[in-house]
Amino acid sequence: MSSIKKRKPIRMCLSCRQRAVKKTLVRLQQNENEIVSYQGIGRSFYICHECINNEKKIKGLTKRFKQDKERFIKFLKELVKNG
Ligand SMILES: [Zn+2]
Numbered sequence: 001m002s003s004i005k006k007r008k009p010i011r012m013c014l015s016c017r018q019r020a021v022k023k024t025l026v027r028l029q030q031n032e033n034e035i036v037s038y039q040g041i042g043r044s045f046y047i048c049h050e051c052i053n054n055e056k057k058i059k060g061l062t063k064r065f066k067q068d069k070e071r072f073i074k075f076l077k078e079l080v081k082n083g
Contacts, residue, residue, distance in 0.1 A: 025046035052077070
């Protein structure tokens with residue numbers, strides 16, 4: 001019985017492509033042109049905390065999603081702060 005392990009859901013970070021336990025990742029989605037927290041519907045993706053704290057990676061994401069850099073960085077930092 002004890003050999004049956006509960007598998008934790010694993011997801012991949014969009015930025016570094018590392019796989020990690022879902023709850024350690026931030027789930028986001030694109031809402032029109034803006035990247036926001038996942039709203040429960042639609043396509044979503046994950047970003048790991050390491051990437052959020054990596055300026056180079058954030059810069060890449062900002063370009064990739066054509067985000068306003070200042071808003072996007074502030075938004076991500078808030079997400080990490082709130083866990
Ligand atoms: Zn990552």
